[in-house]
Amino acid sequence: MEPPTGFWASLLSFLKFLPYFCGLLILGFIKGVLLCPWACLIMAIGISALILGLWPMHLIWTYYCIIRTKLVGPVVKLLLLIAATAVLIVWLIIGIPGSVFAGLVYGFLAPIMATFDAVGEGKEKPFVHCFVDGTWSTITGSCTVVRDVKDLLFHSYFSIMDDLRLQKPPDGEPYEIRLLDIPGALIAAALGLLLDGIMFTLIAFYKCPVMLFKGWKRLIQDMIGREGPFLETACVPFAGLAILLWPFAVVGAVLASILSSVPLGAYGAVVAYQESSFIMGLAYVFSSVSIFDEYTNDVLDMAPGSCFPRFKYRKGKGESSHGNSAPLSRPASFNREKQEGKRPPSRVTSFKNSIDEFNPFKLLDHLFAECRNQGEALVNKGVITMKDIEETKSGKVGSGVLNVGLPAYVILNALLRSAKADSVGLILSDGSEITSDNRPKHTIFDWFFDPLMVIKEQIKAENFTEEEEEYLKMRVLLAGDPSRLKGSLPHVPSLTERKKADIDAFARRLQGITKSISRYPTAKRRFDDLVKALLSELERTMGGSQSANGSQSQAQRLRNSVARMLSQKSMGKTDNIRDEDPEAQMTRLSRTP
Numbered sequence: 395m396e397p398p399t400g401f402w403a404s405l406l407s408f409l410k411f412l413p414y415f416c417g418l419l420i421l422g423f424i425k426g427v428l429l430c431p432w433a434c435l436i437m438a439i440g441i442s443a444l445i446l447g448l449w450p451m452h453l454i455w456t457y458y459c460i461i462r463t464k465l466v467g468p469v470v471k472l473l474l475l476i477a478a479t480a481v482l483i484v485w486l487i488i489g490i491p492g493s494v495f496a497g498l499v500y501g502f503l504a505p506i507m508a509t510f511d512a513v514g515e516g517k518e519k520p521f522v523h524c525f526v527d528g529t530w531s532t533i534t535g536s537c538t539v540v541r542d543v544k545d546l547l548f549h550s551y552f553s554i555m556d557d558l559r560l561q562k563p564p565d566g567e568p569y570e571i572r573l574l575d576i577p578g579a580l581i582a583a584a585l586g587l588l589l590d591g592i593m594f595t596l597i598a599f600y601k602c603p604v605m606l607f608k609g610w611k612r613l614i615q616d617m618i619g620r621e622g623p624f625l626e627t628a629c630v631p632f633a634g635l636a637i638l639l640w641p642f643a644v645v646g647a648v649l650a651s652i653l654s655s656v657p658l659g660a661y662g663a664v665v666a667y668q669e670s671s672f673i674m675g676l677a678y679v680f681s682s683v684s685i686f687d688e689y690t691n692d693v694l695d696m697a698p699g700s701c702f703p704r705f706k707y708r709k710g711k712g713e714s715s716h717g718n719s720a721p722l723s724r725p726a727s728f729n730r731e732k733q734e735g736k737r738p739p740s741r742v743t744s745f746k747n748s749i750d751e752f753n754p755f756k757l758l759d760h761l762f763a764e765c766r767n768q769g770e771a772l773v774n775k776g777v778i779t780m781k782d783i784e785e786t787k788s789g790k791v792g793s794g795v796l797n798v799g800l801p802a803y804v805i806l807n808a809l810l811r812s813a814k815a816d817s818v819g820l821i822l823s824d825g826s827e828i829t830s831d832n833r834p835k836h837t838i839f840d841w842f843f844d845p846l847m848v849i850k851e852q853i854k855a856e857n858f859t860e861e862e863e864e865y866l867k868m869r870v871l872l873a874g875d876p877s878r879l880k881g882s883l884p885h886v887p888s889l890t891e892r893k894k895a896d897i898d899a900f901a902r903r904l905q906g907i908t909k910s911i912s913r914y915p916t917a918k919r920r921f922d923d924l925v926k927a928l929l930s931e932l933e934r935t936m937g938g939s940q941s942a943n944g945s946q947s948q949a950q951r952l953r954n955s956v957a958r959m960l961s962q963k964s965m966g967k968t969d970n971i972r973d974e975d976p977e978a979q980m981t982r983l984s985r986t987p
Contacts, residue, residue: 418509419635422506422510429505433504436536436537437536440493440544441490442493457475457478458559460475464563469571500535505532508531509528512524538919545917549918572667579672582665582672582676583659585679586660590658594652594654594658595651595652602648606640606644610637613637654686675707677705680702680704681707684700684702688700758917762923765801768800772800772871773928777882778928783932798908807867809849810863818830819847
C-alpha cells in the first residue's frame with residue numbers, strides 16, 4: 395500500500411483512520427476485560443499447581459545431580475548447592491504471583507491483539523472476525539501456556555540436570571575455584587551491587603524523559619506521514635497502540651535498567667576472580683557506570699561518550715579481550731566513527747520483510763512438520779519400528795531414535811541440501827532459505843544457527859559421496875540405539891578410519907544440538923503430536939497390508955490392541971511380551987480378533 399503524499403493528504407488519511415482505530419481499541423478492551431479473569435484463573439491455578447507439586451522433586455533431584463556430578467570439584471559443589479537452594483526458594487516465592495500476573499497480562503492483551511489482527515489485509519469477513527477472534531483462542535491459549543510450562547518444568551529441567559550429572563570434564567580434571575580469591579571477589583560484588591544500583595537508577599531516571607519525548611516525536615511523525623511502522627496496513631493498529639502504550643515502554647526500560655545493575659554489579663566478582671586482583675574488580679565497578687552511561691547515550695542518540703571515569707580493569711592488552719570482557723564492554727560509542735559513513739536506514743522502508751522473517755516458533759513448526767514427513771517415510775521403509783514408538787511414549791530413553799535421532803536426521807538433510815547448493819545459509823525443504831539477514835534475532839537461536847553453519851561448511855569440505863551420505867544419515871538417526879546401529883549401517887568401502895571418526899563427530903554434535911532444541915518451549919508439545927502421527931502411520935501401514943475385505947475393522951482392532959498394550963505397559967503388565975520382536979508384536983496384534 396502506497397502512503398499518501400503531501401501534508402493535507404496525510405492529515406486526511408489520519409483523520410479517517412483515527413475513529414476506526416479507536417473503535418477497534420474499545421472493542422478489544424471490552425473483550426480483554428471479559429476474558430481476562432478466565433485466562434488468569436486457568437494460568438494461575440495450572441502454573442501454581444505445577445510449581446508447588448514439582449518443587450519437592452526439583453529440590454531433591456537438584457541436590458542429587460549436583461552431588462553426583464563429576465564436572466566440578468567439592469568447593470564448587472558446595473557453592474552450587476547454596477545457590478540452588480536460594481534459586482529454588484526465590485522461584486517458589488515469585489513463581490506463583492508471576493503466574494497470576496502473566497494470566498492477567500495474557501488474558502487482557504491477547505484479545506486486543508487478535509481484534510486488530512482480524513482486520514488486516516487479506517482477511518475475509520473482518521467485521522465478524524473482529525468480534526469472534528481472541529475469545530475462545532484466548533482460553534485455549536491459556537491452557538497451552540500451562541502445558542508448555544509443564545513441559546519446561548518436567549521435561550526440559552530434568553533433561554538439563556541429567557546432562558549436568560552425566561557430563562564429564564573435557565580435560566579430565568573437574569572445575570575448581572581458588573579459595574584465596576573468593577573474599578576479594580565477594581567484596582567487589584557487594585560494592586558493585588551498591589554503586590551500580592544507585593548510579594544506574596539515577597541515570598535511568600535522568601534519561602527517561604528523553605526516551606519518552608523522542609519516542610513520541612518519532613511515532614507521531616510516522617503516523618502523520620504514514621511512514622515507518624504506519625506504512626503497512628497490517629502494522630497500523632499495532633503502531634497506533636504503541637503511541638498509547640509508549641509511557642509503559644519507558645517505565646519498563648527504566649525498570650530493566652535498574653534490574654541490569656544486579657548482574658553487571660555482580661560481574662565485578664568475576665573480574666576480581668579472573669584477574670586475581672581486588673583492585674581490578676574495583677576498577678570494573680567504577681567503569682561499569684561509564685559503560686552503562688555511554689550505552690544509553692548511543693541508544694537514545696545523545697552526545698557520545700560519558701562524563702564518568704573509565705579505568706582499565708584487565709591486565710591483558712585491552713579491557714575487551716576475548717572471553718573476559720564485561721557484558722556491556724565495547725568500543726567507544728559503538729564504533730560511531732565507523733558508522734558515520736554508513737547511510738542511515740530509510741524511514742519509509744516497508745515492514746513486510748520484518749514480518750516475513752523467520753522466528754523460532756515457525757522454525758519449530760517446520761522442523762516437526764518435516765520430521766513427520768521423513769518419519770512416515772522411514773516407517774514405511776521399516777527403519778522406525780513399533781519399539782521406537784513404545785520407548786518414546788514410555789519415556790524409557792533420553793536419546794532415542796524418535797526424540798533425538800529423527801530431528802537430527804532432518805537437520806542433517808537440510809545441511810546436506812545447503813552444502814550441495816553452495817548456500818550461505820540453510821535451505822529448508824520448501825525451498826526457503828535462512829540466512830544471517832532473515833534469521834530470528836534471538837540469542838537462543840544463535841546457539842543453534844552458528845554451530846549448524848560451521849557443521850555445514852565442514853560437510854562441504856569433506857565432499858561426501860552418496861554412499862557416505864547414507865552412512866552418515868543412518869549414523870545420525872540410530873545413534874541412540876547402539877544395538878541396531880551395528881547391523882543397520884551400510885557397508886561403504888571408501889570410508890577410511892579418519893572419515894568414520896569425522897562422521898561420528900558430526901553425529902555427536904548434531905545429536906547434542908537436537909537435544910538442546912528439544913528443551914525449547916513448545917517443542918515437547920509438538921513432539922507428542924509427532925509421535926501420535928507416526929503411530930497412526932504405523933497402524934495404517936500394518937492395516938493396509940491386510941486384504942480389502944474387513945481392512946477397516948482390522949485397522950480399528952489393531953488401534954485398540956496397540957492402545958491396550960501401551961496402557962498395560964505403563965502399568966507393568968507386559969513382561970511377557972517385553973522381549974518379543976516388534977514386528978512379531980505387530981503381526982500378532984493385527985491377527986487379534
